[in-house]
Amino acid sequence: MSSRIASIRLVSSHREVYEPCDDSFALVDALLADRTNLIEHNPKVCMEIGSGSGYVITSLILLLKNEVPGVHYLATDTNPIAVRVTKETLEAHGVDADVVCADIATGLDKRLAGSVDVIVVNPPYVPTPEYEVGMEGIASAWAGGENGRTVIDKILPVVDLLLSDKGWLYLVTLTSNFPEEICLMMRKKGYASRIVVQRSTEEENLLILKFWRDQDEVSHKEISSPTFLAHFSRSLSLLMEKRWR
Amino acid sequence: MRLIVHNMLSCNIRGVVNKFPLRIEPEKVIVKEVDFNPDFLKHMIAKIDWKALVDGARSMGYPELPDHPPTTLESDESFLRKFHHSLLELNLEEGSLVCPETGRKFSVNKGIPNMLLHEDEV
Incomplete structure (x- = not known):
């Protein structure tokens, strides 16, 4: 059995908790694709916001466990059932993370600020009527409000607060979330970004974005901003082509 | 809930x-063994509020930590072992976390603290 990522048959479940699906697999594939960089990054604190079934945080731990010992892993979810399921999945794989039931990072943001080296988020990104946002149970796993952005836009400032100087964020988005707008918003906070994984499924066009604090902000703005935007629109048009094929 | 999270x-x-x-x-404290990693402990100690850790460990029945950490950690394995045990091995399985100002209780069930706020607290 490969211990590289979480095993589906060991993932715990509950009818009120989102099961690992295409978006979760795409996020873990992005972490796998970036594994060498993650090992070199040598994180001390890693965190998943919205851990749900626990599939992603468990995979992240298994991915790094042998090469990067002594990492503190944290996972939060706003759904009190989901945090229990996260813990069961971790235990089934014989790994450990500190799990907290929190709205994004309530209670953690003050003392954990500037300390987290890697954050992974598979947010509720599905465009829905605004009133569905913040509903209890499984709806909290997908209801994203207008353009699927209501919760994402709440998460990003918290992520900015929590990340260390060398911190990285991996974020699941849809093309309908206007990811280029998210990247520009983060650029204004001093982050560079790139698409790690793109995937079109029958229902959605998924993009896994990676953000990192750009040490050389000025040159980044001058040199790679147009390049990045051109790259982004190329990727997007490729996805659009696939959609209409 | 371990004291590193507390x-x-x-x-x-x-x-x-x-x-x-x-x-x-x-209400219920359990001990779960964790691999001893001095490098991790040395990295973490700068981020830890020492008094909160000492008081937390005491309230969970482990009074062994000194009031102040030693100035040099390198050679002090017995201290690092105590720090390790307090920070990473003591688990609050059931109980509450109480706000020092308001007395509001945040419950801990099956080792998971619930930090969600009520609507009128946000």
């Missing part, structure tokens, strides 16, 4: 000033 949790109720550390009211 050390990072504060009360998020709107307007509360004295929000850290949360007082621990234990």
Whole structure:
């Protein structure tokens, strides 16, 4: 059995908790694709916001466990059932993370600020009527409000607060979330970004974005901003082509 | 809930000033063994609020930590072992975390603290 990522048959479940699906697999594939960089990054604190079934945080731990010992892993979810399921999945794989039931990072943001080296988020990104946002149970796993952005836009400032100087964020988005707008918003906070994984499924066009604090902000703005935007629109048009094929 | 997390949790109720550390009211404490990693401990000690850790460990029945950490950690394995045990091996399985200002209780069930706020607290 490969211990590289979480095993589906060991993932715990509950009818009120989102099961690992295409978006979760795409996020873990992005972490796998970036594994060498993650090992070199040598994180001390890693965190998943919205851990749900626990599939992603468990995979992240298994991915790094042998090469990067002594990492503190944290996972939060706003759904009190989901945090229990996260813990069961971790235990089934014989790994450990500190799990907290929190709205994004309530209670953690003050003392954990500037300390987290890697954050992974598979947010509720599905465009829905605004009133569905913040509903209890499984709806909290997908209801994203207008353009699927209501919760994402709440998460990003918290992520900015929590990340260390060398911190990285991996974020699941849809093309309908206007990811280029998210990247520009983060650029204004001093982050560079790139698409790690793109995937079109029958229902959605998924993009896994990676953000990192750009040490050389000025040159980044001058040199790679147009390049990045051109790259982004190329990727997007490729996805659009696939959609209409 | 381990004390490494307790050390990072504060009360998020709107307007509360004295929000850290949360007082621990234990109902069930368990010990789970964790691999000893001195490098990790040396990295973490700078981020830890020492008094909160000492008081937290005491409230969970482990009074062995000194009031102040030694100035040199390198050669002090017996200290690092105690620090390791307090920070990573003591688990509050059931109990409450109490806000020092308001007395609001955050429950800990099956080892998971619930930091969600009520609507009127946000």
